[in-house]
Amino acid sequence: MQYIEKISPIIKKAGEIILGAKTINLEEKTNYQNLVTEFDKKVQAYLVKELKSIYPEYGFLNEEDTNNNELKEYNFIIDPIDGTTNFIHGLQFSAISIGIVQNQKVLAGLIYNPYNKELFTAELNHGAYLNNTPITISNRSFKEANIGFGASPYNREYLSKTYQLVEKCMETCRETRRFGTAALDLAYVACGRFDGFFEFHLFPWDFAAGLLLIKEAGGIITDFKGNDVDLYHPTTILAGNHNIHPQILSYLKAIL
């Protein structure tokens, strides 16, 4: 568990930057719906500095400076604040997500919610954990399922299909939820709070760490065609237990 031991204190310290935010100044990235704050940048700068000092030979794929990302064989894929809109609106439900990847393989993943101090971790072939306690995917049936989803807010051309799929699920499942942070949504599937999750357009920093958490917790995570996802490009994401994933995959066939 070499990565988790070394990176856990760093991600927790970065969480203090989020908790210390009082006045939040906003900047538009592409428009008023896609924002970045000084705290996203501060958290990212802190993480890059600390991680570079331990792993100088690793590359970075960071949400907040995509122009300066330099990829190597080993890379960190970082979302400094996943759930930026939640953060801006004071919802206290956001997370820092760090994936450590070697080419197309996720070696380790950490997702930290500083508000309730929950740290989700996974290292390849060593299982998934919440605050050091092992976690597993649920085995609920579709009827019993609580399914999370994301609405691809930066790519609103997927809205109608997203809500068609939500409607289809809601006809039979127990409930659905839209929480606003894909990293925590995936962590929640890994620990069985959600039984499935889908989103039509996610970036690598939203899902890299969560992908390993789901796999190590015994779940399935693919794109909407059931294939492995590319870790370096935006993609569709479908995650769930062995009852939920195939069921949603079959609904998707009718919608896509």
Ligand code: IPD
């Ligand atoms: C976003 C959140 C949101 C999801 C979006 C993501 P950000 O990340 O995870 O839940 O629906 O697709 O891009 O912008 O808050 O880091």
